[in-house]
Amino acid sequence: MKSIIVSTVIGITVVALAGCANKTVVSYGDATAVETTDINFGSTDLQKVATQMTESLILSPVVGTLTADTRPIVFVERIKNKTSEHIDTESITDSISTKLLRSGKFRFVDMGRVAAVREQLNYQQNGGMVNPSKAIAFGKQVGAQYMLYGNLASIVKSTKDKTDVYYKFTMRLMDLESGLVEWADETEIRKTRETARVGW
């Protein structure tokens, strides 16, 4: 009788401990591989959104005429996060502006670094360390002609068995002089997750 109890306890202990144990494995993977770790906004969504938006912008006929003999100067306002997740939308705009710059059709001004630039110019002008004839003067920068901005919204529905997430990413390019929206496009992503029936 006693031996049965003892062996049961040992058996359960082993099972319990084995259930808790997990091995750590580190490996490298493809940065553009499809990632489906969970249903939240992930790297695949980011890449998909950035690629589709840049392609649409570059291939759009209106933008074709805009960039025919000049490289317009654009500034990225921001992507407003209207989802129910904390998403780094700056990372999306970074990807998009990098791709656009790479295409060679646009030039960008970076509003996120204005304070740093001002500090540097101040140092050059008033620091007393830089040769005044070679110091960069204030008021020589060029202003942006276009503004790129957008929204990321989501609709989440979930029941006990299923969760469905729909993302809609909208982007627009506005001519700052006329206020006209020259280009707009949207990308949709739908993801569903079904709850497993049995698990630990």
Added chain:
Amino acid sequence: MLQAIRSIFLFVVVIFMLTGCASMTFGDLFAGYAQQMQSVTIPAANGRFDQALQQVTEREISDTNYVLTLLEKGRLTHLAGDHNASKTYFNQASIYIVQQKLKAKLQLSQGVQNIGAMLSNDNAITYAVPDYEQSMLHSYQALNYLYLGNHEAALVEIRKANLVQRAALENNVDEINGAIASLLGDAELGWQSVSAKYPEMAEVIGEVKNGFQNAYTFYLSAVLYEASGELNDAYIDYKKALAIYPNNRSLQNDVLTMANKLGMTADLAQFEQRFGQYTQVDIENEGQIVVLYDEGLVKGRDEILLRLPVDTSQDEMRFYSLALPVYQESHQLSYCAQLSLNNKTLDFSQIVAVEALAAQTLKSQLPSLITRQVIRLITKEKMRKKLSKEAGDVGNILANLYNFASERADTRSWLTLPQSSNIVRSHLTPGKHRLSFTVGGMNKQIDVEIKASRITLVNITSMGNYIDYKTVNL
């Protein structure tokens, strides 16, 4: 004698093993959560949050009460003004909750936990954060983000809170009805005899209809939406809050104002019929002040012992005691709070009574709680019989002692939430203002800066002799 002790010892070991990857502390087996938390709630109720924070028990992630520790710490650091730390705790808690939700429908570990709980008490089951606590978690997290200057992230938290409330509304109704129906089918379990003896909790619950619709979250959400210019969303959430507190003057006024602003003439006419004529005040260039006043600390669950007659196989009546959690009638005093500004005095109106939500949640859990408790009683009685057969009187006594000591009600709940929250709202001219807040004979001067056509949020907390406030321009 020795054999009996060994059996009991093995038995306790088995309980700890059975809980599998989830663990419970030894204290949880023999003392309720509310009782253990007294060393935290007493200093916290007097505004000594740092001291309270040190008293919160550290728990492993595998502990069944792990998420509760995170919630208590998150709220205490929030109260103490350390919003970065609070953000981290709430974030961890919210990740934990999501992970629990994503788990498989049929969980092996849960089955094992249930067996463990059969032999000990409900504290062996992983704490499932009820919906009202989840919506409060996201509300406080939104406030954390606001104080840290990240308005967009605050709105994300608000949307998360709304998702929780919507999912709760869809899922809960069937669940509660299903549980009661299945219980009534099984008359043996003595649902009638238990429910006849169990207190009604009517006074605690008041007029609250369910335990998951939280007007505080809707209101905070509406104010934030209004501040960010999303008036349609704001209007919807004001209406949802009003549905829960139809007599709240402040909310009535908000709904009327918003309906008027959005040009919802049909709605406006309907609301005017209910609440009286809406008169548009000339508010050109004026700012608004929204005051959220959190009062006291929510009361924990008490434990009651019900004596139940059970027919044994030998046709003799034996009485067994069932330990069940309950919210006793509240003896906490609620003082009338007032805010004076520009020589006029404004009364606060209640937007949430956390205790009522908690009691209503408990009420909806009762059927499954009692089922488990009765099955547990039978299991423990079987164990007692077996021990008394194997080890005679000593085994009998030991088993009885164990059964008595381990029969503990599940008194777990988030205990550092406020007892209630109240609101007041007014227009003010831009510039610096000094307001005076009065509650229960105490007075606090509040300095606010109002900006033209903007909302200034003031969050006042009072506990015992402690009053403090925090302001943020939305």
